[in-house]
Amino acid sequence: MKLIKLTAISAAVLASTAALAAEPVIVVDNNDAMAYEAQPVAVAYEAEPVAVAYEAEPAPSYAYNADAGVLSNTTGAVLGGTKTLFQTAINPASVSAEVGTLGYGANVAWSMNEKTELQAGWAGGDVADLFGGDFDADDVNYDVDSDFSNPYLGVQYRPAANWFTMGAGIIIPDNDFDVRANPEGADDGYFELNNIQYNATQTGTLEGTIEHRNKLAPYATIGFRPNITNNFGVFGEIGAAYMGKTNATVRAVDETSVVNFTDRDGTPSTTTAGEVANIAEQELEDKDWLEWFPIVKVGATYRF
Structure with missing residues (x-):
């Protein structure tokens, strides 16, 4: 019986690791040899979702009101707002x-x-x-x-x-x-x-x-x-x-x-x-x- 159990365990391992080979597996039961053809086993893997992080662009720190000619929220405008300063000058x-x-x-x-x-x-x-x-x-x-x-x-x-x-x-x-x-x-x-x-x-x-x-x-x-x-x-x-x-x-x-x-x-x-x-x-x-x-x-x- 021990031989049968060991043989059965071995067959299961072989079936899961070599299923794609689809080669026959020999199982001995009471000194009788029997041949079984292993069927390929389909194993499904669930893909883990991939988290992609996108860094948002910072919003401009200034705004130009063309109607009033006002430069407002001017933090950083001098460094990053050449266009805004130009707009102010011509407006x-x-x-x-x-x-x-x-x-x-x-x-x-x-x-x-x-x-x-x-x-x-x-x-x-x-x-x-x-x-x-x-x-x-x-x-x-x-x-x-x-x-x-x-x-x-x-x-x-x-x-x-x-x-x-x-x-x-x-x-x-x-x-x-x-x-x-x-x-x-x-x-x-x-x-x-x-x-x-x-x-x-x-x-x-x-x-x-x-x-x-x-x-x-x-x-x-x-x-x-x-x-x-x-x-x-x-x-x-x-x-x-x-x-x-x-x-x-x-x-x-x-x-x-x-x-x-x-x-x-x-x-x-x-x-x-x-x-x-x-x-x-x-x-x-x-x-x-x-x-x-x-x-x-x-x-x-x-x-x-």
Whole structure:
């Protein structure tokens, strides 16, 4: 019997491992040999599901609103958003026309959010008439002609997200003032400088230029910017820019011309027209005319 059992176990093993060979298997039972043909056994394997992981692309960290011209959710926009920055540059929020003490001009603004705008603009031209066309330096009155050029970069901030604005920025001034001294007294009698009267006829014409020394002038303003319609609005601003001290140049037509005057002691004396021009030049620089340059402007805005 042991032989039969061992034989049966062996047959089962052979059948499962060599079924594809389909060769006959010999089984001995009670000394009788019998031949059995093994049938191939079909073994089914269930495939394990394969998990494939796909890493999602990160969503952009910025979004551009073409209607408002706003760059929002700007985290990483500078590093990965060259296209967005380009779109922002060519899609300004508004354009404005202005007139004021800096001149006649215009600016373009880009909205950074609902409260903040960046501005780039220019104002210039002859605006001396806005200052009355003349001014006094000590006892001498000067007629003024001006040639302004004031490019500027700034920020407009709406602290309460309404019409009230606060502005700050930098002006790059290139402003020239041409001045001409006006004599006083009957028949254009004299120029009074340092409380001394110089004969105006002998001195001749005194004229020159004034320039502010600052190449960069910081400014600050407050104002209002109400919207009239969805697209149109108006604005007004007041403030000041620090232009710095002045450089002045005054010339006489004939600098060697002899000029009579009476000194403080009442003693008659003489000098030259060139020396009178130098005294007038020093008075102009000491005055520091418009060192703090007033900013007053009004204008209209079109919003995209």
